[in-house]
Amino acid sequence: MDHMRKEVIIQEINFWKNHKMLPETYCDFLLTLYSGEGQPDIKTSKPKSHNNILICLFLGILIGCNLVLNYFTHFSFAMQMTAAVISVILLTAFCFYTNNRTFLQIGLLIGALLFVLSTVQAAEYFQLGNVSLFTMLLANCALWIFIGKKFSLSYFWIAGFLGLSLVTLFIAKLYNIF
Structure with a gap:
């Protein structure tokens, strides 16, 4: 992807994150994806506790x-x-x-x-x-x-x-x- 295009997308995602237009975890995921800082961390779900x-x-x-x-x-x-x-x-x-x-x-x-x-x-x-x-x-x-x-x-x-x-x-x- 074009470097200039990536910068625009990253700026837009930062704007969404700062103005709470998307949840912070989604923005972090997208920033990691588009900034190219390795693979985005996908958290595995914890096993449900026995409290219920x-x-x-x-x-x-x-x-x-x-x-x-x-x-x-x-x-x-x-x-x-x-x-x-x-x-x-x-x-x-x-x-x-x-x-x-x-x-x-x-x-x-x-x-x-x-x-x-x-x-x-x-x-x-x-x-x-x-x-x-x-x-x-x-x-x-x-x-x-x-x-x-x-x-x-x-x-x-x-x-x-x-x-x-x-x-x-x-x-x-x-x-x-x-």
């Missing part, structure tokens, strides 16, 4: 333990609720420390389901009655709407609004409002 497998294993064990403790054993209510609360706290902490959006969504979803199941189980255990149960369910739905807005998860706020509608419908039907 460990995270999935952690979430699976957490769900499994809660299901076994709450539905297949005769442990005391206090122990079941303690396990559920610890699980929700662990999932909340996990959601704040994860950088992966998929794992954030999975953690939030599992945490929300465990939380609603725990509140319903607590309402049944303490025999609080329909008003308290409906209030807890409305609070859960409001929390889902908040989470959906905060993290831009449309399925959370849709589920929250649907839950609010269903609970309101049940309240209206129970007290013959319609």
Whole structure:
């Protein structure tokens, strides 16, 4: 290639790099290619770490333990609720420390389901009655709407609004409002 033409191309690539018109790695690659400074370095991809497998294993064990403790054993209510609360706290902490959006969504979803199941189980255990149960369910739905807005998860706020509608419908039907 003509030397003058190479200089124009190199100047243009430097301009792109300085004005962030292309990612820096692309510009470096092109500069190396056109400047003739040896072969461009093509980085080999690193093998994926086992973090994703460990995270999935952690979430699976957490769900499994809660299901076994709450539905297949005769442990005391206090122990079941303690396990559920610890699980929700662990999932909340996990959601704040994860950088992966998929794992954030999975953690939030599992945490929300465990939380609603725990509140319903607590309402049944303490025999609080329909008003308290409906209030807890409305609070859960409001929390889902908040989470959906905060993290831009449309399925959370849709589920929250649907839950609010269903609970309101049940309240209206129970007290013959319609």
